[in-house]
Amino acid sequence: MNNEMALVAELLANPNIITEIELDSAWFDSPIFQKITDTCLQLAGTNYRLEDIHRELKAKDPFSCPTMDELELLRDGANGKGLEYHLAESLHTAYVDRLVKQETERFATTGADKYANRLVELLEERSTLKTAKRTGAITEALNTYDEMRKTDKALLASYGAIDQILGGGFSGGQLVIIGARPAVGKTVLGIQLALKILAQNEGARTDIFSLEMGQWQVASRIVAQRAKVNAVLLRNPYALNPDNALKCRKVLSDLQKEDMRIYDDRYTINDIVYTIKRRAKRGQYVAIVDYAGLIEVQDSRKDERRALNEVTRKLKRLTNDLGITIILLAQLSRGLEGRQDKKPMLADLKESGSLEQDANVVMLLSRDPKDKEILYCDIAKNREGITGVAKLRFRGQYQEITDYPEWQR
Structure with a gap:
């Protein structure tokens, strides 16, 4: 046989x-x-x-x-x-x-x-x-502990409110899911997390895999936030006044010096895995993938559920193998719009089985119905600690998300 x-x-x-x-x-x-x-x-x-x-x-x-x-x-x-x-x-x-x-x-x-x-x-x-x-011997865990004791870079800081719930920040070995309905702010949060991690953690490296938008569309959101230029104006840079044009170019020029890349090709899960392996820096690397439903697998015969299972399984394994953080954006189902409070739940994750099961952390985003500048980040799953809701401020004109005053650094 x-x-x-x-x-x-x-x-x-x-x-x-x-x-x-x-x-x-x-x-x-x-x-x-x-x-x-x-x-x-x-x-x-x-x-x-x-x-x-x-x-x-x-x-x-x-x-x-x-x-x-x-x-x-x-x-x-x-x-x-x-x-x-x-x-x-x-x-x-x-x-x-x-x-x-x-x-x-x-x-x-x-x-x-x-x-x-x-x-x-x-x-x-x-x-x-x-x-x-691995052999499974406890000696391996002891070696990991000793290595972590040698550096204060075990956790990557981001937003104060999010870091408090996460126990200090993001860590290697984490697959983080950010789920939201369209236009709530998941892409903006993903981009802003990449920038926050670069700014607040010396030696950090971040990559953005954008399967929904082109490289310039992602970069323009960074430019709008840093140059404080209305994002709408960046749809036609030719019409920018000289002052704004100069500020925007300086932001892009400075961005070249940071250890971040933006990939906008039609990536399969194997492409993403291969690229991350080349760029990964143990404990100091974060990849943001936007978004789960657009990632293709090699076997086109697989239905949506099985394809997503493969995606989350491979990304989760990669976080463990390389000791890195991967943030995967996902779209929530329309079901939450039929509820009176519009508050998202874990069950709203499309094909929620593998997304919820493989994730270390799940963040669900929603806007305050009375104040659209308030963005709630509900950390509904956290394998390593507590759950809770982080309150953030969203400024659409600049594509910017900031901590509330009590968390300003």
């Missing part, structure tokens, strides 16, 4: 396995094993039976569906020795190796940059798969 057959046998024998290991049907060579795995992923979280799998397979493709007898025979081949994690890891490695060979041949034939770039990504992924896992 080969590895593909052995793993599928375990999936059929024990439904819980599918929720305990990382698995993608694309890793399988066999089309029938791909279909069975897809069906198991579809039924994940339910106590599915062999009959359920057969029914779903038959509904999708009645002509090439395996019989119940064939499925039973396959299931009976499971050994139940807990090797499914290693089998999945082996399939993943073999899959990446096949892609490396394929892209190498394409690049050798065409010399096209797109194949070269894809090959670099795959080799990076292959290197990650080969990385030795």
Whole structure:
């Protein structure tokens, strides 16, 4: 029995396995094993039976569906020795190796940059798969503690009200979700957090991945805030008066000296991961990704829920592996607009399962109905500490978010 057959046998024998290991049907060579795995992923979280799998397979493709007898025979081949994690890891490695060979041949034939770039990504992924896992010994935790004791840069300061709730600021190993409805201010807060962290933490490095807006649109928000020029005027810089034009150019010139980059290409999750790995600086790096629903995955066959699961899983793993903070912006569902108080809740996160589950911190934004300059940042989930609401001031004309007076620094 080969590895593909052995793993599928375990999936059929024990439904819980599918929720305990990382698995993608694309890793399988066999089309029938791909279909069975897809069906198991579809039924994940339910106590599915062999009959359920057969029914779903038959509904999708009645002509090439395996019989119940064939499925039973396959299931009976499971050994139940807990090797499914290693089998999945082996399939993943073999899959990446096949892609490396394929892209190498394409690049050798065409010399096209797109194949070269894809090959670099795959080799990076292959290197990650080969990385030795931790031993689990407490000695590792002791070493981490000793390293953290050597520096006062364990936490990254931002807004006073937010930092108080977070226990002092952002830290490495955190996936932070900022959720809001459109036009509430999540993009502005993401940009402002990047600037705050750069300004208040010597040696910090930040990157903004903007999948919704172009680089200039993001930069113009920074210019508006720092030059105190109405953001609307920056839609047509040609019409700026000489004084404002000079101030705006100085802001952009100064921004070049700061360790921040703005990426606006059509990034897949693998592109983002690869770029972050090249730029990451342990404990002193923050990436802001705007926003979750626009990130593409390599396998276009995945539905929105499974694609988002892959995105949050990879970003969360990256925060742990590199000891960095990633802030992922997300759009809340329309459901909250039907509630009288319009106060967002964790359940309002679209496809909230993986967003809420994988996040260390979830911040939900809302405006005060009586004063649109008041922005509430409800820290509704905080694995490392307390929850609470931070009160901020939003000035739309300058695309600026500041602390309230009691938190001014």
